[in-house]
Amino acid sequence: MENVRKSYGSHVAVDGISFELKAGELFGLLGPNGAGKTTLISVVTGLSAADSGTVTLRGLPVGPGHPAIRGRIGLAPQELALYPELTARENARFFGQLYGLTGADLDDRVAAALDAVQLADRADDRAGAFSGGMKRRLNLALAVLHQPDILFLDEPTAGVDPQSRQAILDEVLRLNAGGMTVVYTSHYMDEVQAVCRRVGIVDNGRMIKCDDLHELLKLDASRIRFPAVGRVAAWGSIPGISEVATSHGVTELTAKAPAIALPHVVRVLRELGSDGHALELRPPTLERVFLLLTGRELRD
């Protein structure tokens, strides 16, 4: 997408965003509430027309006036999108037929999709009777029945138990391994950090950062934590340590270069009579990077 802009009245929801997805990549799209993610997804899936700028998929324009290209796009919206009065199989068959699937092909795809999200044994139960996790899994199955080129997942694990969450993540990784391009939006930073290789962070309608995950993580530092011992000044003089904080009996050292700092920290601990067993190394997290980039101010 190139220089896409979309506004509602005087509110600019997407303000000139440009980025490109590589075929087969698993891209994380992050942003605080109200940052413009939903509008961005709405534009790139062809639900809404951009005020300006272009969105293309494999060189073909995407938008409300181009229904055919939408057959190559899958969307699992944040709000569950299924018919509670219909069974899981009826839901899947209905949406499969909308994408032109028929006959044995439709049967096979429906069976495979329900099997992939572990709902094969509940295929003939009404979707309305499903648990939250089962509905989320069905929501995902409905989005991938037609084997889209690109799949947009908007908070795919919101409100589900750990088992369903893991099943969904496994399925997302499996689909991506099969060559499907996936755009993963979530407020669960650990999930994004676990599955995405490239991440874009949106705020105030702009793409404030878009990079490979490991590059983004470089914006954060590792943390070395241990029970408080010794003077703060002693820790601050260790090479590679940029910040020292002690709170509730725990000292936390911020290390931009933990590999350099760690041997020195262990040595000092031993000199102070500690055996270093309680030492804990916390690597950089996407969440900290996110907060670093978007700030800690509440958005809603």
Added chain:
Amino acid sequence: MAVGVLAGKDLRLLLRDRRAAIVLLGMPVLFILLLGMLLGEGFGQKPDDRLRVSVVIEDRGPAAGDEPPVDGPGPAPRDWSTVVLRDLEQTAGIRVEIIRDRDAARRLVGRGDRSAVLVFGPEFSRRVGQCSFLDDRVLKKPGLNPFFREGIDLKSLDLEVLRDPTQDAAAAIIEQGAQVTLLRVVMPWMIGRAFEEVGRQLPIAIPVLNRLFSKYDLTAKSWSRLTRSQPLTAVRDSNATVYEEPTGGLVQRGAVRYQILVPSLTVTFAFFLVLSAGWLFVAERRQGTLLRLRVSPLTRGEILLGKILPCLAVSLIQGFSLLAAGRLAFGMSLGSQPLWLIPVVVATSLAATGIAILVGGAARTESQVAVFGTLLVLVLAGLGGCLMPRALMPEAMRSWSKLTPHAWALDAYSQLLLNPHPEIEIVLKSCLVLVGFATAFLLMAWVRMRLD
């Protein structure tokens, strides 16, 4: 293909929805039943201020060999009771109603539904045939003098008056009307026979009598000929209405009221489709499935069509089912041109579908659908004449009612179900206007959807 899939899904959901089925099919039948029982027999009948004279005809006609009854110009009457009925019908301010038998008449009088009923007994024609001024010696059979102080002794002619003792005045008026008519029938007959006999026995007297009574034809035997006057209207076969005794108990199947109730409620409830379509749209939004439909390769037009078709199908099922229920359960007549009901049902369903899609697409919550949908349906039904016949509305409101599809649908139904000779031009015009309404509503829905 995709439109068919979408339409099929919605149709399945609509038909699976018991609430919708009750509103669209159960409620109208219940309303028809309830109103049918509550409304009196006069509902649906145009007011007729004429005096009603109810009669039972048991008359077996003249005996073999008797002189046939005589009447004015027109087809020869079969019996004397026919002559009496014709005379009554030609009397301004009287309408004649025939009741099937004496028992039915007794029930009607007993209930106070009729103040009096004239029963022409089996011997009536024979007795009238016997009436004569002549002496029995010149007659083949003994003659009968039916007169007494008040006019004609009805019993002597085998004519009985069943009276409701609580409605003496009304019964007396009917009896007096009958007396006058009988005098007009019996007196000329007796005069004619008498002068015929005079002519036979004194042929020389006839020219003298004709000269003396030149304004009369003394041997004519009928009032119009005797008085050399013309009947008020051409004499024809009886135009009397036949009283059909209700046979359906409380429901009173076949009553005229159903000819109005069934189409009125069919039209009213056709537009209750607004609620079903509204719930369908709102549910689609609430479930998020509208978003999934919009992200699918379907165009907006296909999505709209996918919604229109199931609504139309349900409306058609509803329309035809209610007419069938009207026919089977309430004995409603489908009129002389029943096939024309098909385009009327289709056009009404199209208009109802149009407004349902428009409202359904605009509504955001179930509450909006319930409140605004019901209000809209009832206001349109009231204005359109479904809740109260338009004939009872002030002139200005009657003009306003034409702004509703309901009024046009009712116009078409009225022609087909109430008019024995329906004017197909009116039916066609109504259907075209209804299709126009449907087109306008759907265009508005389309524009509304584009702005959404």
